[in-house]
Amino acid sequence: MPEISKPYRILVAAFEHEANRLNPRLADEEIFAVERGQDILKAPAGVLKGLTETLVNAGVTIEPVFSASGGAGGLVDHDFYLRMREELLDAVRRINPDAIGLELHGAMGTTETPDAEGDLLEALRHLVGLTVPIGVGLDLHGHITPRMLDNTDICIACKENPHSDFVECGQKVAELLIEQLEGRLKPVTVSARVPMILPGAGETGSGPLAEIHAKARGYAALHPSIKDISIYNVFRFTDDDEIGQVVTILSNGPSADTPSIAVDLATRFWVERERFKDDLLTVDEVFERVRRSPDERPFAIGDMGDRVAAGAPGDGTILLSAALDGYPGLRGAVPITDPVAAAQAIEAGVGAIVMLSVGAGYTPGFTPRLVTGLVEYVSDGNFIIEGPVGEGAHKTMGPTAVLRVEDRIQVLLTTKPTSAIDPAAFTSQNVVIGDLDFVVVKSGFHFVSNFAGLATPVLVNTPGVGYYRKHQFEFRKAHFWPEHDIASPEIIARQHSVGALTRV
Ligand SMILES: [Zn+2]
Structure with missing residues (x-):
């Protein structure tokens, strides 16, 4: 001292x-x-x-x-x-x-x-x-x-x-x-x-x-x-x-x-x-691993392209659609930033069955997904981080509704983008992680510590503005490897x- x-x-x-x-x-x-x-x-x-x-x-x-x-x-x-x-x-x-x-x-x-x-x-x-x-x-x-x-x-x-x-x-x-x-x-x-x-x-x-x-x-x-x-x-x-x-x-x-x-x-x-360099798995490779590895479940899947922890909007539907269309046996939870859909679900109220277009409100090139589900939980979206990264920090997803789709996928419709780096993002919404095969998080690093002992971390190569890919984004001022050819920097x-x- x-x-x-x-x-x-x-x-x-x-x-x-x-x-x-x-x-x-x-x-x-x-x-x-x-x-x-x-x-x-x-x-x-x-x-x-x-x-x-x-x-x-x-x-x-x-x-x-x-x-x-x-x-x-x-x-x-x-x-x-x-x-x-x-x-x-x-x-x-x-x-x-x-x-x-x-x-x-x-x-x-x-x-x-x-x-x-x-x-x-x-x-x-x-x-x-x-x-x-x-x-x-x-x-x-x-x-x-x-x-x-x-x-x-x-x-x-x-x-x-x-x-x-x-x-x-x-x-x-x-x-x-x-x-x-x-x-x-x-x-x-x-x-x-x-x-x-x-x-x-x-x-x-x-x-x-x-x-x-x-x-x-x-x-x-x-x-x-x-x-x-x-x-x-x-x-x-x-x-x-x-x-x-x-x-x-x-x-x-x-x-x-x-x-x-x-x-x-x-x-x-x-x-x-x-x-x-990263060596990320594709969407199908990740879901195949979830499907074939019951002993490792639940998985926490880091959605690298739509990483809110890297400033992405969190409005991607690719993993939701993959789980709904390609993996009918899997149970999971997927957060999606969508203030409009969240408000509609909250307005309908707990117990209502609603059909909503969710996601893709911000990121160029993303596609919304039409889902029908049961509104099973609504809240102000507030939670406190319990894991070591950010422990004790008060976070809010804004008004949030949990929509249960096909009785197996819980979609967290959040008003604000949420990185979901901490299990409390889910448990605060009555989602029981241990009952699921996977949860989607919008983080590439921090969730690994906060989900330790609760879920197996895996990263997935998804499109979006949260993951760097060479020559995909425009840089007007910045000059750096590997975007540019630099022989030997001083x-x-x-x-x-x-x-x-x-x-x-
Ligand atoms: Zn950082």
Whole structure:
């Protein structure tokens, strides 16, 4: 626990969204869950939890502003973003804090800018000057720009995918902020970028990412001045200059070693690039496996193309249709974003038999499905995540109806997109996962942890805007492997946080 010598007041806020520009449904006030003031401290989760609890335990007075959580989805409505930015800046003017601690995602694009975090942090820095430390905890799928790093003192990511260590990330931001306020830390950050995305193999627990993270931990152990090494695997649907894998190293004071370490770690991505591939099963291969493997049931099928966790709308019907048309013996549950159908089912009420066209309201090229079923459950769609990824976070699918089709497939018609990364998305709707052969989730990584012991995870290659395929999507600004032919990228180290050097 870091010791404090003065009664510091630290302003905290969370503003997070991962923006998939291919999703036509804008993220606005309706999509974001916004809490304000002390309410954000009632049941914080993730970075905000680690940040606030560590500060409180150290004796710091917290000044909570807001928590605005958008999850993943379409671009953020720029007017909404500006209103939230202004609210935060107003709070900083009013409170005049000793430091600022933030939870951000790192890939929040708006309808006007692909680098909302850079814009936000630059505005904060202009307002408070160099004497107020700014610390940020991020998702490792951030699009980390020089503007973000130049305008922060502490800018670090979680280290694990699935993200089971957001709380630890928040704790570290709090500890480093206190160390800086106490004069024991003079943060300097260097970064190195390599222009590539990871088409697959994005888990940190195995494969090339596990090796790169192990190397980073080895470097940190050898160099006591290194306080953090963050490794960012850029969100694949951001279109901006300088897209890439980014390594950042935060040291106490300038270090002669960190530039070459950052370049070495970034270079490892390039050297290993052919290993960052997925080998996904087709829809039929997945359902055949479900059919032939009763011992492994229930399965949790990650719908990669319609991944809400990667910003897709969640309105795909391909897996529903495959189960209804091709696999008459299987029982399952399928969430589908469809506010219109959900409202119709809720209006009809529990016990009613309804015929509805469901899905395909947003994603270009998707086909709606006509289903007849029994409305067996309706709710406000609220649930609390129970698994390790996001544990304790309050989530809402919006008004939700469960439609039982052919007495074997439960369709969760949700008003808001839901990634269903947690079993509670189903159990909160009276769906008994253990009675089923499969559930469909709109996630590629995080559900694996949260369904551990309850379902066998499997990923399926489906169309949609949640899964990168070479040359399928238009990139106007971004230039990266494997979308573009890049022979041999120049990987250099940049220094940031230079303001910190002139401060103490
Ligand atoms: Zn992430």
